[in-house]
Amino acid sequence: MTSDDQALVRASWAQLQPQAEQVGAALYQRMFSDHPELRHLFKGEMDEQAQKLMRMFSRAVATLEDLESLDRVIKMMGARHSGYGIEDEDYPKMREALLATLAEQLGDGFTTETRRAWSRVYDELAEIMIEGSAN
Numbered sequence: 001m002t003s004d005d006q007a008l009v010r011a012s013w014a015q016l017q018p019q020a021e022q023v024g025a026a027l028y029q030r031m032f033s034d035h036p037e038l039r040h041l042f043k044g045e046m047d048e049q050a051q052k053l054m055r056m057f058s059r060a061v062a063t064l065e066d067l068e069s070l071d072r073v074i075k076m077m078g079a080r081h082s083g084y085g086i087e088d089e090d091y092p093k094m095r096e097a098l099l100a101t102l103a104e105q106l107g108d109g110f111t112t113e114t115r116r117a118w119s120r121v122y123d124e125l126a127e128i129m130i131e132g133s134a135n
C-alpha cells in the first residue's frame with residue numbers, strides 16, 4: 001500500500017466518520033442482501049456488530065503505515081471468526097459489500113483510485129485475519 005493509498009483511505013474515512021454507525025449498518029445490510037447465505041453466521045445485535053466493525057476500521061485507518069501493530073488483534077479476530085463459521089472464501093464477499101457500501105456512501109468521491117486503495121487495505125486486513133484463522 002502506497003502513501004497515496006493511505007491518504008485516499010484516510011480522507012474518505014474522515015468523510016464517513018460522522019455517520020459511521022449508519023455506514024456499518026448499510027455494509028451488513030448490503031452483505032446480507034447480496035449473500036443471504038452468510039446471515040446465519042452473525043448472531044446477536046447487528047447494531048453492536050456494525051459498531052465493532054467501524055471501530056476496527058477506525059483503528060486500522062489510524063495505523064495504515066503500520067498495520068503490523070494490529071497484527072495480534074487482527075489474527076485473534078480471524079481465529080474468532082473462524083470459530084463462528086466464517087471461511088476463507090467469505091472474505092471476498094465482505095470486500096464486495098464494503099466497496100459497494102463505500103461507493104454508495106461517498107458517491108462521486110469514491111474514485112477509481114480510492115476504490116483501489118480501499119481494496120488494498122481490506123486485502124491486507126483479510127490476509128492477516130485468514131492467517132489467524134489458520135492457527
